[in-house]
Amino acid sequence: MNIFKSLLFLIIAVAVTVMACNRRPAEVKEHASRVLKGLYSYGPEMKSFTDCEEGTEYWIADSAKTLELAYNNFNFEKPYEPVYIEVECHAIKSDSLSMSADFDSTLVVTKLLKITKEIPDGPCN
Template sequence: MMHSSSVKYVFLGCAVLLMAMASCGGDGHNDKPKVYKGLYSFGPEIKSFSECGREKEFWVTDSSSQLELEYSQLNFEKPYEPVYVEVEGVKVPSDKDGLGAEYDSTLVVRKLIKITREIPQDICH
C-alpha cells in the first residue's frame, strides 16, 4: 500500500508531465506541411513571403532548392520583384540572428507547387 506522501509525489509527477506535454504544441507551429499561397520576393538580402489575404510577412527558407532556382529563371532585371507562388511548407519561429531575425516566423518551403509572374488579383491583391 502506498503512503499518502508517495501518492502526492506520483500525482505531482503526473501533473508536471501533463503540463510539459501540453506546452510542446502551444506555439501555433507544427511540422505538418500546409499549402501556402502568396507573394514571394527574392534578392541578396531578402527572401520574403506574404500570404494572400493576410498582412503578415515571413522570412523564407527554401529546403526544396526549387523556389530560388525557379525565381532566378524568370530573369527579372532587378531583384525583389514579387511573384505569385503556391508552396508546401511549415512555419517555424525565426532565428534570433541573421538576415531573417527581424521576422517573427520563417516559412520553410518543402515543395514548390506553382510560381508565376502573373499575380491573380482575385486571390492576392
C-alpha cells in the same frame, strides 16, 4: 524507507507525465504543415513572402531547394521582382541574430506547388 522511495518515484512519474502532456497549442500549430498562396520576392539580401489572404509577411527558408532555382529561371533583370507562388510550408520563430529577425516568423518551404510571373486578380493585386 521503501514507502518513501515509492512515493518519490510516483511523484516524479506524475510530474513528468503532466509536463509531457501540457504542450502549448502554439507549439503544435507552429510546426503544422499547410499550403499558402502569395507573393515571393528574392534578392541578395532578402527572401520574403506575403500571404495573399492575411497580408502577413514572412522570411523564407527554402528547405526544398527548388524555390530559389525556379525564381532564378525567370532571369529577371533586377532582384526583388514579385512572383506568385503556392507552397507547402510550416512556420517557425525567426532567428533573432540573422536577417530574418525583422520578421516574426519564418516559413520553411517543403514543396513548391506553383510559381508564375502572372499575379492573379484578387487579394494579391
